[in-house]
Amino acid sequence: MLEGKKIIILGDRDGIPGGAIEACLAGKPLEVAFSTTACFV
Amino acid sequence: MDLENQKRVKALAEQFGKENIVVLLGGADAEASGLIAETVIAGDPAYAGALTGVPLGLPAYHILEPEIRREIDPAVYEANIGMMEMVLPVEDIVKEVSSIRQKLLS
Numbered sequence: 001m002l003e004g005k006k007i008i009i010l011g012d013r014d015g016i017p018g019g020a021i022e023a024c025l026a027g028k029p030l031e032v033a034f035s036t037t038a039c040f041v
Numbered sequence: 042m043d044l045e046n047q048k049r050v051k052a053l054a055e056q057f058g059k060e061n062i063v064v065l066l067g068g069a070d071a072e073a074s075g076l077i078a079e080t081v082i083a084g085d086p087a088y089a090g091a092l093t094g095v096p097l098g099l100p101a102y103h104i105l106e107p108e109i110r111r112e113i114d115p116a117v118y119e120a121n122i123g124m125m126e127m128v129l130p131v132e133d134i135v136k137e138v139s140s141i142r143q144k145l146l147s
Binding site: 006021034 | 049057061062070
């Protein structure tokens with residue numbers, strides 16, 4: 001599902017930050033196009 | 042959803058095409074995560090940002106959803122997500138985001 005895709009990561013500082021999601025995707029055949037960690041409220 | 046991020050997501054969808062994008066969420070609760078999913082699928086429900094009236098139709102999943110989890114090495118997942126998985130309302134988040142996707146993403 002993620003292979004070959006451009007990934008947009010919308011992390012949450014009170015939940016799971018963008019960096020943690022990025023770390024899960026490291027080395028996979030995909031491209032993180034944008035990653036941020038915001039307050040969702 | 043943050044107004045700057047709405048602009049950024051819109052620009053990326055135009056640049057790469059919606060069929061090439063997957064959005065991954067890390068929201069702390071079901072309601073907020075569902076709102077973000079709704080925004081990138083059907084447009085900004087708050088009528089405030091660049092995605093107002095812009096149904097991008099981007100597939101949005103929470104990192105806690107099984108479809109995403111099974112694509113990640115279990116040890117890597119545990120190391121990066123495991124701690125928060127214990128404290129977040131996983132069932133509620135998964136239910137909300139998957140239901141928004143089923144309802145709005147045709």
